[in-house]
Amino acid sequence: MSPAELAARLTDPALRVVDCRASLQSVSAGREAYATGHVPRASFADLLEDLSGPVVPGKTGRHPLPEVDSFVGKLRRWGISRTHQVVVYDDAGGAFASRLWWMLRWLGHDAVAVLDGGFAAWVAEGWPVTDETVSEPAGDFAATPRGELLIEGRELAELAPTARKVLDARAPERFRGEVEPIDPVAGHIPGAVNLPFAGNLRDGRFLPPPELRARLVAALGGTPPEQAVVYCGSGVTACHDVLAFARAGLPLPRLYAGSWSEWITDPARPTERGDAP
Incomplete structure (x- = not known):
């Protein structure tokens, strides 16, 4: 989805936006960037806390998938239901946002898009930025995992x-x-x-x-x-x-x-x- 397409839908009640900015060098970089400024209505998804499960040394990789029920709870807290169009973004060419895109597809939700060009493109095109914390109504997302x-x-x-x-x-x-x-x-x-x-x-x-x-x-x-x-x-x-x-x-x-x-x-x-x- 282009920045202009997202901007045109910002007032759509069927839209949900999630900021996935992260850094493998700094665990707090994404959250700090979100606090400084983000796309209006965007919730924040932390790579380690939200998009990954616990690491078990000698058994898992560095970013194992979270348990489905736990992750679904977070989707609901971000206000996401199966009726919503979700747009995700980062500032790394989609390297982190694509993880949430894939997780939603994995759980049976195809109405998800990555913001092309990410936050940098959004800002470069002059679209609004806010530092306000989002407050969307709780969602009722139900997962249908695609094994x-x-x-x-x-x-x-x-x-x-x-x-x-x-x-x-x-x-x-x-x-x-x-x-x-x-x-x-x-x-x-x-x-x-x-x-x-x-x-x-x-x-x-x-x-x-x-x-x-x-x-x-x-x-x-x-x-x-x-x-x-x-x-x-x-x-x-x-x-x-x-x-x-x-x-x-x-x-x-x-x-x-x-x-x-x-x-x-x-x-x-x-x-x-x-x-x-």
Whole structure:
């Protein structure tokens, strides 16, 4: 959704807006940015407190999915019901907002969009900003989880490399294992193809659908999208690649929500470095 489209709907009672700004370097950065100024009517979703569940060392990744009932309670507190159009945004090209976009799609709510260009585009176009805390009426969101959009690490590990197409949304240097600024092991899942989420963007906005489609089809190499698996470091930016599939008009691949940080908790799981074969 463009900033102008969102601005035109700000008074619509069927609209809900959620600010997903975050930083992997500072846990408080997103909330501080929200307090300074945000899109009118926007609630704030914290990456760690709202969009992730508890981390269990040696078992989960860095941003495990929260329990469904707990998350549904937060959606209701943000005033979200199944009748609402939800718009989510961040200041990172959609890298964090796409996580909430995916979670809503996972729970059966398709009326969700990411603000193209994020908060920067909203401000650049001169739309209003407020520091007031939102107060929407409580929602009654009911979840209908779509299990086909998820895959667990155990299931992925049991698939033969020839029976899967795994797409890695991280930056090329992390995929190749040349650097690893966050996780204790560098590299990627054997057989994975690098599909950096940043390649879905140009000047901070999503590529046009035909360009996205060409990029994604090339990465799939003939595999049907719904048979592909997307992962990243912790299940956040991989959602950006899933969003790209949706924007391109393609079926959604499965998300490995635990991603690399969960994969490497089992030392028996293989890893690779270097470029894909």
